[in-house]
Every structure is written in C-alpha cells, then in structure tokens.
Amino acid sequence: xTATRAIVAPSHTADSIKTPRSxxxxxxxxxxxxxxxxxxxxxxxxxxxxxxxxxxxxxKTAAELTSQNPFSFGSFDQYAIxxxxxxxxxxxxxxxxxxxxxxYTAAIVAISCATAMxxxxxxxxxxxxxxxxLLMTTLIAMVVPPVALVLPLFIEVTAIGLYDTPWAIxxxxxxxxFGVFLAYIYFTSSIPKELYEAARIDGCGEFGxxxxxxxxxxxxxxxxxxxxxxxxxxxxxxxxxxMVTSGDILPLPVGLGVLFSATPALNPGVGxxxxxxxxxxxxxxxxxxxxxxxxxxxxxxxxxxxxxxxGSVKS
Amino acid sequence: MGTLAGTLMFAPYFILLLAFGIVPVVMAFFxxxxxxxxxxxxxxxxxxxxxxxxxxxxxxxxxxxxxxxxVPLMIVVVALMSLLLDAIQSRWTVGLRAAYIVPASISGAVxxxxxxxxxxxxxxxxxxxxxxxxxxxxxxxxxTGSLVWIFVLMAFFTGAGNWIIVQYGSLQSIPDDVLEAARIDGANAAQxxxxxxxxxxxxxxxxxxxLTFAAGLQIFVEPYLISSTVYPGLADNWSLNQLAYxxxxxxxxxxxxxxxxxxxxxxxxxxxxxxxxxxxFFEDVRSETRKTRRAARRAGIPAGSAL
Numbered sequence: 001x002t003a004t005r006a007i008v009a010p011s012h013t014a015d016s017i018k019t020p021r022s023x024x025x026x027x028x029x030x031x032x033x034x035x036x037x038x039x040x041x042x043x044x045x046x047x048x049x050x051x052x053x054x055x056x057x058x059x060k061t062a063a064e065l066t067s068q069n070p071f072s073f074g075s076f077d078q079y080a081i082x083x084x085x086x087x088x089x090x091x092x093x094x095x096x097x098x099x100x101x102x103x104y105t106a107a108i109v110a111i112s113c114a115t116a117m118x119x120x121x122x123x124x125x126x127x128x129x130x131x132x133x134l135l136m137t138t139l140i141a142m143v144v145p146p147v148a149l150v151l152p153l154f155i156e157v158t159a160i161g162l163y164d165t166p167w168a169i170x171x172x173x174x175x176x177x178f179g180v181f182l183a184y185i186y187f188t189s190s191i192p193k194e195l196y197e198a199a200r201i202d203g204c205g206e207f208g209x210x211x212x213x214x215x216x217x218x219x220x221x222x223x224x225x226x227x228x229x230x231x232x233x234x235x236x237x238x239x240x241x242x243m244v245t246s247g248d249i250l251p252l253p254v255g256l257g258v259l260f261s262a263t264p265a266l267n268p269g270v271g272x273x274x275x276x277x278x279x280x281x282x283x284x285x286x287x288x289x290x291x292x293x294x295x296x297x298x299x300x301x302x303x304x305x306x307x308x309x310x311g312s313v314k315s
Numbered sequence: 316m317g318t319l320a321g322t323l324m325f326a327p328y329f330i331l332l333l334a335f336g337i338v339p340v341v342m343a344f345f346x347x348x349x350x351x352x353x354x355x356x357x358x359x360x361x362x363x364x365x366x367x368x369x370x371x372x373x374x375x376x377x378x379x380x381x382x383x384x385x386v387p388l389m390i391v392v393v394a395l396m397s398l399l400l401d402a403i404q405s406r407w408t409v410g411l412r413a414a415y416i417v418p419a420s421i422s423g424a425v426x427x428x429x430x431x432x433x434x435x436x437x438x439x440x441x442x443x444x445x446x447x448x449x450x451x452x453x454x455x456x457x458x459t460g461s462l463v464w465i466f467v468l469m470a471f472f473t474g475a476g477n478w479i480i481v482q483y484g485s486l487q488s489i490p491d492d493v494l495e496a497a498r499i500d501g502a503n504a505a506q507x508x509x510x511x512x513x514x515x516x517x518x519x520x521x522x523x524x525x526l527t528f529a530a531g532l533q534i535f536v537e538p539y540l541i542s543s544t545v546y547p548g549l550a551d552n553w554s555l556n557q558l559a560y561x562x563x564x565x566x567x568x569x570x571x572x573x574x575x576x577x578x579x580x581x582x583x584x585x586x587x588x589x590x591x592x593x594x595x596f597f598e599d600v601r602s603e604t605r606k607t608r609r610a611a612r613r614a615g616i617p618a619g620s621a622l
Contacts, residue, residue: 027402027504036399044414050429051417053440070440119328126321141336143587147533151576152343175331206320237423237536256424260544267545286428293420
C-alpha cells in the first residue's frame with residue numbers, strides 16, 4: 001500500500017477505515033486512559049478558547065471587555081452597535097470588502113476547481129503527451145508554498161498591466177496544482193478502469209467519458225477541491241495585499257489590516273481617529289473573516305471523521 | 316483523437332501553470348539581473364548586495380531560529396496528539412477532532428487580532444495562566460526577544476489542527492491485524508504507538524515536516540502586520556520575505572527583491588524535490604508513470620494514457 005493512495009483513495013486499502021478499530025488495541029488501565037484523555041481535552045480547550053472569546057467579544061462594550069470575565073456574554077444589541085460603528089469607517093467600506101471577498105473567492109474556487117478537475121482527469125485517463133513531466137512539475141508546484149511566488153508575481157502582473165485590478169488576485173490564485181494532483185489520484189484509483197473501457201466500447205469520445213462517466217462519480221472529489229480552494233483563498237493576505245492597492249478593491253483580510261492601522265483598537269498610538277471603532281468592533285470584523293471558514297469546517301465534518309484525505313473521496 | 320481531447324482538457328490549467336507558475340520565475344530571474352541605484356552595473360551583483368545588506372543576516376537568523384523551534388515542535392506535537400487520538404476508541408473523538416480544527420479558521424490578519432488579545436493580560440481568558448508566570452503587562456511579551464516565540468505560537472496554533480487530522484487519518488490506514496498481533500505479543504499501548512504506529516506513519520510525518528519547513532521559510536504576514544500596525548517598528552524586516560518586500564516597495568529595488576525571492580524559492584524547490592524523489596511519499600505516482608511508459612512501449616502503443 002503506497003503512501004499517496006493510502007491517504008487519498010482508501011477504497012482499495014484496508015477495510016479498517018470502514019470498520020472501527022478494535023477496542024483491544026486501545027489504552028488499557030485507568031491511569032493511562034486518564035492521562036490520555038486529559039492531554040486530549042486540554043489541547044482541545046486551548047484550541048477552542050480563542051474562538052469562543054472572539055465570538056463573545058463583540059457582545060460587550062470596550063469597557064466591559066476589560067472589566068468583565070472574558071467568557072461572559074454582554075448583549076445581542078452590542079453586535080448591532082459594533083456593526084454600525086464599523087459601518088462608519090469610510091462610509092461602510094467593510095461591506096465593499098465583504099462583497100469583494102465573496103466574489104473573488106467564488107470566482108477563484110470555480111476556476112481553480114474546474115481547471116484542476118479537467119487537468120487531473122486528462123493526466124489520469126487520456127493519452128496526454130509529456131505526462132510524466134507535467135505530473136512532476138505539478139508535484140513540485142504543489143509542494144512549494146504559494147507565498148514563494150508572490151513578489152515575482154507582482155513583477156509579472158505589473159508588467160502585464162493587471163496591477164490593482166481584481167483579476168490580478170483572481171487569475172493568480174486560480175493556479176491550483178494541489179487540486180490537479182488530488183484529481184489525478186482520484187481518477188486513477190477510485191474509478192475502475194473497466195468503466196472507462198466500457199464507455200469507450202460504447203463509442204464515447206474522451207469528453208463524453210469525462211462528462212458521462214467520470215464527472216458524475218466525482219462529487220466527493222469536487223467537494224474536497226472546493227474545500228481546500230475556499231479555505232486557502234478566503235484568508236489569503238499577502239498575495240492580495242501586494243497585487244492591489246486601491247481601497248475599494250481590497251478583499252476582507254487585507255481590509256482588516258487597514259482597520260488595524262487606521263483605528264486605535266489595537267494600538268491607541270497608531271491611527272488617530274474620532275470614530276468609535278475599538279476592541280469589540282475590531283473583534284467583530286475578525287469574526288466576519290473567521291466565521292465562514294469555521295462553518296465550512298464544521299459542515300464538512302464527514303471529512304474530519306475519516307481523516308481529511310482518506311475516506312471522503314469515496315463517500 | 317484522444318490526445319487532442321486530453322490536451323484540450325489539460326489546456327486551461329496549463330495556461331495557468333505557464334502564466335502564473337513558470338513565467339513569474341523566469342521573469343524574476345531576469346529582473347534580478349537588472350541595475351538599480353545601489354548596483355548600477357546590474358547582473359549577479361544583486362545577489363551579493365542582498366546578502367551583504369545589513370538586514371539580511373538578522374532576518375536569516377530570525378527565520379532559521381523560527382524554523383528550528385517550529386518544525387520539530389510541529390512534528391512532535393502533531394505525532395503525539397494523533398497517536399493519543401488513535402489510542403482512544405470513542406465517539407467523543409469526533410468532537411475532539413472538530414475542536415482541533417477550529418483554530419485553522421484563525422489565520423493571517425485574524426490571528427494577529429486574536430493573539431494580541433490572548434497575550435494581553437487585561438483582555439485574555441488566559442490571564443490567570445499568564446499571571447502565574449509573572450506576566451502582568453502586554454509589553455513583557457511583545458518585545459524583540461520573544462518575537463520568535465510569538466510567531467511560533469501563532470503558526471503552530473493555526474497549522475497544528477489540520478495536520479493532526481491528516482496524521483490521524485493516515486493512522487487509520489494501519490491494518491488492525493498488525494496491531495493485534497503486537498498486542499498478543501504483549502505490547503502495551505505506549506509501545507504500540509512508538510514502535511509500531513509511529514514507524515508506519517513516518518513517511519507522512521516527513522512529508523509534513525518538509526511542507527511545514529517550506530511554508531515557515533516564507534513567513535511574512537504575522538511579523539509584517541504586527542510591525543506596521545500594532546507595534547510599529549517592532550518587527551521591521553524580521554523575516555526574509557519582509558526584506559524582499561521592503562526592497563520592492565520601500566527602496567524601489569526590484570532587482571534585489573527578485574533576487575531574494577528567487578533565493579527563497581530555490582530553497583523551497585530543493586525541499587520539494589527532496590520530498591518527491593528522496594522520500595517514498597510519491598512513490599506510486601513516480602513508479603506508475605514509469606510502469607505505464609514501459610508497458611506502453613512493450614505493447615507498441617503511444618505512451619500517454621495511464622489506463
């Protein structure tokens with residue numbers, strides 16, 4: 001059983017993924033179990049506390065944030081008050097940023113998933129020239145972090161003339177080698193060759209095979225591709241920050257950075273302003289960035305149950 | 316016909332690969348040879364100038380220190396937590412795993428925001444913990460000496476959860492029979508974990524280490540945001556990427572910026588090549604393309620299809 005297949009396409013590997021592991025191999029003995037559970041729970045508490053704080057913070061006023069218990073709940077009205085205060089910043093610029101983030105992310109997810117799935121399928125199931133080279137290039141591109149290319153991309157985008165446009169962000173972020181790799185693994189391992197052959201015997205062309213055979217069976221793959229693409233794109237700061245400078249084109253994370261420097265919420269010395277944007281307001285802004293990802297993570301708990309890559313492909 | 320269809324399907328991604336994967340690297344290579352105020356002659360002197368810049372060595376030291384703490388920490392804690400998770404069979408582990416992935420939604424700008432408050436005793440839910448180690452003011456934490464620990468904490472907090480889930484998933488692919496056989500031979504849970512399970516997921520851990528290293532090398536957002544907005548000047552040019560950014564946007568020295576970016580990029584590519592060709596993580600992908608080429612040659616058909 002090889003590494004990549006094991007992690008991505010467990011349908012061929014041990015049934016132990018489908019059946020729960022035997023209890024006999026667990027920790028036995030009370031002290032052992034207590035220590036194990038304690039460690040697991042403590043780590044979970046540390047993981048969750050900051051998010052709980054972030055969710056509760058905008059419900060309090062700035063004064064209450066320091067005087068009351070960090071886990072106390074203020075009032076629902078405070079959320080509305082904090083939101084209205086945020087709207088005072090550059091005449092509701094926050095809404096522009098939210099809209100930008102939504103449509104940039106939608107475009108990027110659509111383009112990246114479509115191109116990745118087609119390319120992965122082409123690598124897996126069609127006679128593509130230079131397959132090995134393309135595959136190796138994709139592997140390398142996948143392991144090199146995208147951040148590495150931000151400054152060279154800036155140079156290129158400025159040369160092309162796309163600087164300070166949404167397309168600078170959208171097109172550069174749509175390059176999705178990891179998606180191609182996932183699709184390649186999926187189409188070579190989770191769909192039996194017999195299906196492709198049967199379709200060919202029935203006279204299907206390559207596009208037909210993809211559209212009628214492969215794509216309908218790839219719903220799980222599409223979910224995974226969209227998941228990874230969305231979570232990477234929504235929070236991205238460095239690339240949009242460098243590609244765009246006009247305030248009304250910024251996506252939300254970059255806008256959040258603008259709020260840091262333009263308001264006294266985090267540092268009273270920086271950002272002199274008479275606007276009432278203080279700690280609860282900035283916490284609300286941060287919450288708006290974090291919540292969509294949180295929802296997506298929780299909603300894709302099926303992925304969590306069987307491990308991010310293993311199992312969900314064949315759901 | 317199949318070749319044409321395949322090429323057409325691959326084309327959109329290929330255009331993106333060329334345009335935003337390969338061309339920027341080539342352009343950066345040529346930009347790094349351009350002349351600038353500091354280097355009127357241009358050429359490879361730019362690389363030398365970058366290395367000799369007074370900010371380069373401190374930034375390199377910072378990033379190396381960061382990696383030396385961060386990567387081993389990730390390996391140890393992620394391995395430990397996923398092994399612990401695997402040693403307990405209970406429906407509560409789903410809840411635990413959901414908890415571990417929550418921090419991954421707090422990254423970049425939001426992480427700065429959250430950690431500013433988490434490390435400020437006036438606001439923090441961890442105030443009791445902080446006070447017990449003698450920290451009563453934020454300024455005791457936010458100083459140049461502890462910066463590397465703060466960034467490690469942020470990067471770990473955001474990244475650990477995802478990797479715990481992935482390694483837990485890879486642990487699930489270990490067949491039960493192996494573990495039960497060891498059990499019968501008298502192994503206790505700790506021995507099972509360290510002597511059986513751990514070696515079997517070694518390749519996944521190595522892969523994670525390489526990815527974590529490559530990503531950590533490129534750290535930018537956290538030190539940049541802290542230094543430009545929250546505590547001005549605290550972490551200016553702390554990381555190598557920040558220095559590259561400063562070259563481009565403060566000194567208008569695109570040549571130096573491109574040179575430094577390329578140096579970081581080359582290190583990441585070397586790491587990628589090690590991950591692909593020196594570990595066996597991608598063994599099946601490499602061997603399959605080799606196998607099908609050989610088989611195709613033997614059968615006398617054009618080598619291109621994996622099937």
